[in-house]
Amino acid sequence: MEVTITINGEQVTRDVEPRQLLVHFIRDTEGLTGTHWGCDTSNCGACVVLMDGKPIKSCTTLAAMCVGHEIRTVESLERHGQLDPVQLGFHELHGLHCGFCTPGMLMTARALLDHNPNPTEHEIRTAISGQICRCTGYKNIVSAVRWAAEHEAAMKQEA
């Protein structure tokens, strides 16, 4: 079947099997391998992308279900050579060890800050509770998201 999906601002039309999962569409059809494919059972959150601004698990969504919707992957965070504040936060505060969970964590963090620019530690922990960091680096991930929130607020004040 033919599907037209907006992915990172670009409208693409592709011929896919109805059973193709969004994660495979993103990685194999579009070649955007930043999104990771982890547990395949909607438990680990490595595959999280944004659908119309909300985080979803792309291993449990059909590509066909995304027709007419806007998908954002981790590749869309960097703009004009500038890292997104959440990426900077993970860089500054060492928010990753092996990096496998990072794309999902970054997208959930981005959606959280878009929705709630000044989250508490508890709110950050709740937001990422559907995501597993097998290196158990949660402390730095939470600090990185907090750093991003503060950095973003400071940037806005300067602007």
Next chain:
Amino acid sequence: MQTPAPFEYERATSVDGAIASLQEHGPEARLIAGGHSLLPMMKLRLANPEFLIDINDLDELSYIDDRMTEIRIGALTRHTELLESDVLARRFPVFRDAEEVIADPVVRNRGTIGGSLCQADAAEDLSAVCAALKANIVIKAPGGERTIGMDGFYIGPFTTAVGADEMLTEIQLPIRPGAGSAHEKVERRAGDFAIAAVSASLWLQGGTIADAGIALAALGPTTIIASRAEELLKGKAPSEELFAEAGQIAAEDSMPVPDGRGPVDYKRHLAGVLTTRALLRAAARALQQEVH
């Protein structure tokens, strides 16, 4: 790689269209909404529908509508919307109690109330919530619609009264005075299915319990309505002793099976403790409401 077996796919543009499509394609056709129960089952070949009808575009089924006598919830309303609804939290706090511990925030962005109820997983929380609130379920069929109570909704494990060419469209929660409700759940880790969970609701009138609803999740082959415990409460004044007795009866009437989440005696113990705790919180909330 886990990928579902091949199927044909269609997007519904209206409720009637979805039902007509179900009729046309027969029992091997299934509706899909959030897909967070059905797609995992399809990956494991536990479900093998040949035709999927995607109802995610049916915005007319996404609402939480506060009428004077009842709250109506559209089948496509997502967990996140149920969690964030202040009107629902005020009228029936059991909803927010449960939604805070259903799966995780990302899954809650997709999963729907209609899908949760129709999945008919005995360990699923919203089924217990709706049963304890004595919700009515609106089912649309090719020739019209019918409304049934939660006591007639579950026929067996993973089986509901919704026929192959029918569709659950709305959940109706009657508003009655003196209401209080609560959900108690014990889980192995954040976001997991319950080891055991209990929803309770009470309707108080002049210091006595006019009506009660108690439903158990993960404690039998389907959601269990603890009718004997409900009957015990009616006409009596709320007290810790009474709720302890109701817990004991609910534990007796639970039918847990041993699995990776725990043995039978542990789950039965939880059934009693959680029933008592849910009733205590429901009563406290009902009494606060009565003051207003």
